Amino acid sequence: METTARLGMPLIEPGQAQKEMVHNEALTLLDAGVQSSVLAAGVDVPPSVPMPGQCWIVGHVPEGSWAGNASSIAMWTEGGWRFLRPTEGWSVWDASAQQVLRYVAGSWETGIISARRIVIGGTPVLGAQQPAVPTPSGGNVIDIEVRRAIAAMLVALRTHGLIAP
Template sequence: MDKTPRWALPMLFAGQAQKELFHNEALTLIDALLHGRAQSADVAVPPSAPEPGQCWVVADGASGAWEDHEGDIACWTEGGWRFLMPKAGLFIDLADRGHAIFHDGSQWRDGAIRNDGLYVEDERVVSERQAAIAAPFGGATIDAEARATIAAILAALRAHGLIAA
């Protein structure tokens, strides 16, 4: 086997000539994957002036140097574009979305934790933190049990950080 099974990193062999080339290629690919961050997952055309180390998740309809690499991670290096095929479980933080995406083995999906809340199956189940809710008071008829229950609910929401104190 001349490459690692998961990310196809080049392996070194005894007596191999120019080992530094294979070693450096492996380091370049690891650098792209380790704590991965991409500029966007919505771009299908390679940028005109990328900086070394910048990466993108190639969008559908890719053209130019990215043609036939839809869904791959494209990283610009001093030696040109390097492409990595995603594997199930890979998370990449996206600069333009402000949250991570992950690969489920067949496609990229938005992560559960986003700037505007927590999502389960792309449905927001916890939203942004809201303003404080005033504790119940007054009224012509005071129902102590109802007020105690509401106060307990508010205390739980505040304890979990879902609303301000």
Template structure:
């Protein structure tokens, strides 16, 4: 039998355990940090000097001070001091300073990068995987010069946005 949960290592109560309220309160404090998490900022290496209870941060890659040894973890300030939670693969956190989602993937935090097979709005697919290259228009009569220029501009924009290959 384990004494902690498998994902976030929250303490579990055991039969006949003394001071169960301490373990229960510690688990609730950890849950408060990871349930619908929102952090002040991501990639921060130096702990703030005057954090407010309930605020949290994503610790950077070279933490100092009270955060030493806690790289990539969620750091939450409580009345009992700093609490740290190790992220799990796929964990998503709202970063208030950037107004973006940070997702823990392959051992690090990716800010504002989302991976999807397609983008659907109101049930209609508007973007999907990149399509093959489309050749620039050529040929035609003199009147086609303006049409070719317009189509060329559209194709250049699609390439610049990465929607079709160059």
């Protein structure tokens, strides 16, 4: 059976009998993959009593009816399990973690936001990392408390990756 290049949806062949079955299968897979939301990610054991439409991201060592489908999106249907193999850049909402997962370099990552800059309410609040800010040192008149406060702020900014080390 031929499938689409990106999502692997089954294609209806000319003169094929029971075309509705292929069409319904494709719709079922689209239902799992478009604007996808999963109950949990990294699950290796299929749930014992899934409900139709519920989805999970299969873990690295799947068992039972999930064997051979590591990292796939598994959706329970009235006809059994359906699996979608993700491709680079897919995003999925993980309801248990309340986070977006992204499929990058062959695995699902969570909690990582990749951006060139962050704009809130039209105001840029974070851009590309700038050159390092030197830690204060030397001088004839030294206010030790101020230097300690500035040094602590620089450490915090460097620790959070907001300025270069």
